Each structure stands twice: as C-alpha cells, then as structure tokens.
Amino acid sequence: MPELPEVETVRRSLHESTCDRQIISSEILLERTIAYPHNPEEFNLGLKGKRILSWHRRGKYLLAELSNDSWLGVHLRMTGKLLWCDRSLPIHTHTRIRIYFANQQELRFNDQRTFGQMWLVPSGINPEEIISGVQKLGMEPFDPNFNYEYLQNKLRKSDRPIKNSLLDQTVIAGIGNIYADESLFLSGIHPQTKSNQLTKSQLESLVQAIRRVLSDGITHGGTTFSDFVDIGGDKGNYIHSAWVFRRTGQPCKVCSGVIARIKLGGRSTHFCPKCQPIS
Ligand SMILES: [Zn+2]
Numbered sequence: 625m626p627e628l629p630e631v632e633t634v635r636r637s638l639h640e641s642t643c644d645r646q647i648i649s650s651e652i653l654l655e656r657t658i659a660y661p662h663n664p665e666e667f668n669l670g671l672k673g674k675r676i677l678s679w680h681r682r683g684k685y686l687l688a689e690l691s692n693d694s695w696l697g698v699h700l701r702m703t704g705k706l707l708w709c710d711r712s713l714p715i716h717t718h719t720r721i722r723i724y725f726a727n728q729q730e731l732r733f734n735d736q737r738t739f740g741q742m743w744l745v746p747s748g749i750n751p752e753e754i755i756s757g758v759q760k761l762g763m764e765p766f767d768p769n770f771n772y773e774y775l776q777n778k779l780r781k782s783d784r785p786i787k788n789s790l791l792d793q794t795v796i797a798g799i800g801n802i803y804a805d806e807s808l809f810l811s812g813i814h815p816q817t818k819s820n821q822l823t824k825s826q827l828e829s830l831v832q833a834i835r836r837v838l839s840d841g842i843t844h845g846g847t848t849f850s851d852f853v854d855i856g857g858d859k860g861n862y863i864h865s866a867w868v869f870r871r872t873g874q875p876c877k878v879c880s881g882v883i884a885r886i887k888l889g890g891r892s893t894h895f896c897p898k899c900q901p902i903s
Contacts, residue, residue, distance in 0.1 A: 626700050628765070628798030629841025630852045630860065631684050634706060637855045638686070638731075639679040641708045645725050646675045647690075654720040657733065659741040660754050670694060670744040671723065683761045683797030687751055695751045697743035697758070698733070704740025707732045708855040731855075761797040765834050770796070772827035779819040786822060786830075787815035788889040799834065802847055802869045805894045807833040809868045814900045815886070815893045821903075840865060868894040 626634070650671045652658060658667045675691040686706075688696040698706065703718075711728045721733040721742060733740065745754045752759040762778065763770045778795050779786075789795050790804040799807070808815050810833035813826055822830070846852050846860030853859055867877055872885040872894060881898035 625702050625800050626684065626704075626846070626852050627800035627803050627841070628681075628684065628838050629803070629844075630846035631681055631686060631700065631798070632842050633846040633854055633860060634700075635679045635681045635686055637708070638688070638706065641855065642676045642688075642725070642731060643678060644675060645729075646673065647671045648673075648724045648726060650724060651722040652720075653715075653722070654735075654738065657720040657735065657738065657740060657742055658744075660743040660745070667742070667744045670746065671696065682758055682764070683793055684800075685755065685758055685761075687758075692747050694747045694749075695743075695745035697741075697745060697751055697755050699741050699757070701735075701737070701739035701741065703737040704733060704735040705853055706855050707734060707857065757793070760794050762793060762795045764797050765799070765838055770831065772824055772831055775822075775827045775831065776824070779822065782819040783821075784819055785816045785888050786813060786819045787891075787893050789819040790834075791889065791891065796834070798838070801891050801893075802866075803834070803837050803841060805869045806837040806867055809833075809895060809900060810836060812900055814902045815888055815895050817903060826903075868896060870894065 650668050652664045655664050658664045661667055677689045677691060680687040684699060686698040690696060709730055709732055711724065711730045716734050718734045718736045719732055720735050723731040743755050745751045763774055779789055782789055787804055787808060790799050807830060811826065811829040813830060841847060844860055845854060868883050871883045874883050876883055876896040876899060879896065879898045881896050883894055884897050886893050
C-alpha cells in the first residue's frame, strides 16, 4: 500500500500537472469506486467545469481543492494508481475512473483490487465531514507539534506492540508497514516493545527516525515495493536504501547481524535483533 512518501510524491506530480486546469467531464467505469455522492451521476456533474486550484495531502489521502469551494478526495488503498496521460492511451482492464481535461489530456484512476475510493465533497462542506477516515487521522509526522509528548500521550494507555501503534492512522497519519519497520530500526527499538513502556529518550529518537525515513522516502520518489508508480508511470527507488524492510536473512547495514522477520498484527515485521534488543 502506498504510504506517506508515495502519496506525497503523487501529490507533488499532480500539483505540477493539473493545477489551474479545468475539468471538461468525467466517466465512471466502476461505480463503487465513488464513495460519495451516492448517486454517481452527481459526481460527474460536480466535477464538470471545475478548475483544480491545488492538491493537498492528509495522511494517505489526496485532496484536490476545486473552484467553487468543492473538493475531490482520493485514497489509493492497496493498488490504486493515478495516471496523467493522453486520452488516446488504451484503457486498462483495471481502469475505474477517467477525468478529462483540455488538449486531450486525462487523469485516469486504475485499480486492480478495487479498494481505492474517490469522494466529491460539495461546495462549502469541509472534507472531514464527508470523508470519515480523514476526521479520525492522528497528527502529521511533519507537524511541528509532533513530538515525544504527543506520542507519550497517545500511547500511554496502550500495551500493544509499538509496531502496531505506528500502523494505527489515528495515532500518526501516513505510516505503513515499510516506514514503520525502518523507523523502529533507526531508533533502535524492538518492534514488540509495549507502546506504553517506551522511555522519553526512545520516543524522542522515534520521532526523529520517523521524520528521517519519511524524508528519505520522499527524496527517492517513494518506494518500488507494492508496485507503486508515480503519475507518469515512474517507479520510486527507496528500495535501494532500505535498512531492514524485506531484507530478511541479509546482514544488518550497521552491525552485520542477520535481519529477522516476525509477524505482528498480521503484518511481516523486519528488524535487527542486535540493534533493536528487547528492552
Ligand atoms: Zn544491526
């Protein structure tokens, strides 16, 4: 699943390609991709003639601010991909939504697993009121108020493994399996450590590590894992700099110990038992 760096990479590209452009019309190939409005025809009517003013990101959600004070929300989920392409590009069997612009250009939503969703938030309504997932999101990792006190407060009643807490979007917005493993490695924390047993200094280093791995991910244009591509079809290359993710059995880049893998909350978790001892 695309995580914060991948979604941010897409946001930046969308911002460059589609800002100040007018939507001519749209076409829905799979109705259930439209989470709101419930009548898909209203989705098309709402987009028609609108200009895209800017693209924002909140957690893993993309939010386009449209003229007339309305919003287009997108969540890529497992396999959703937005492509900025020429309208003549043959459609794929997984093409779900097509949004048409002038000069034969198109924003196309392909999604193999069909968990991806789009919302058209009507004029004058806050996106949080329609997109309930946005309402529940925890703090953005790059928010200046994201610090050890915030984490301590969020985790103080939780004895679940810290890895599970990092994946919880109501705790921190935007982290998924890859960057959770990477940030725990960089902060030297064993993924099974109970969330409410982390010390102040562990939480402080976790905050720094989260920001570092996410920044690195954005710098590399996202990851190649989960077959992520940018809107032009380009792959990211974070894989080459991963510390532990999908490196089971390989030597740790810091201590040369062997990277281990366990399952936590149903997700594969990669870590170095030497660098991340059980505290
Ligand atoms: Zn190590």
